[in-house]
Amino acid sequence: MLRSILLFSVFLFTMVYNAVPEDRAYGRSVVTTERGIVATSHYLASQAGAQVLSRGGSAMDAAIAANAVLGVTEPMMNGMGGDLFLIYWDAKTGKLYGLNASGWAPRKLTIEFLAKQGITAMPHDGIHSVTVPGAVDGWSKAHQRFGRLPWKDLFAPAIHYAEHGYAVPEIIHDYWVEEEPKMQKTEEARRVFLPTGKAPELGGRFTNPDVAKA
Secondary structure (H helix, E strand, O other): OHHHHHHHHHHHHHHHHHHOOOOOOOOOEEEEEOOEEEEEOOHHHHHHHHHHHHOOOOHHHHHHHHHHHHHHHOOOOOOOOOOOEEEEEEOOOOEEEEEEOOOOOOOOOOHHHHHHOOOOOOOOOOHHHOOOOOHHHHHHHHHHHHOOOOHHHHHHHHHHHHHHOEEOOHHHHHHHHHHHHHHOOOHHHHHHHOOOOOOOOOOOEEOOHHHHHO
C-alpha cells in the first residue's frame, strides 16, 4: 500500500514537473529580494516592485509601482483608465483590508441616452462600455493608509518604460496582433498602439509618451 502511494505521488509530481515548461500562460514573473517577493505577469513590473521594497517601501508601495508598470507594459489590460480591486493583509495588526475602486457609470450614460443611439443592451466594447476610472483614486487611498515612500517616487519605473520603451514579449504580442483589426478602425488607437501601421513585432520596442506624461 505504501509503495503504491509513493509511486502515485511520484507520478503526480512528474506530471506537474513536465507541465510547467509547456504551459507558461498561467505563470507569474517572480523577483525575490531580502525584503520580500514580488510576483506579477511581467518581469519589469516585478522588478519595479522589488526595487521599491529595497528602498524601504511598504508592500503597498511596491504593489502600486508594479501595477503602474503593468499599465504600460500590458496596454490590453488594466491601467490608469481602469478599475482597482485590492485586498491587503496587515501582519502586524492581523487585519484584512479590502478596497473596491471600481468606477461608476458616467453621469449622462443613461438608458435613455443609449436608446437614442440605437443601443438596447449594454455594449461589450467601445466608449459606451467604459466606466469612470477608479484605479488612480484607489492607488491614492491605499497609499495614504499604507504607503511609506513619496507618492511621486512610485511611478518613476512606469514613466521610464513609457518614455524609453520596452521589448514586447510573446503573450502580449499575441494579444496585440489579435486586436489589430479593431484598433485599425479608430484614428487614436492607430496613432498610439499601431505606430508603424501594425502591431509591434515580437521583441520590438514600444513607447507610450502620453502615458508617461499622465
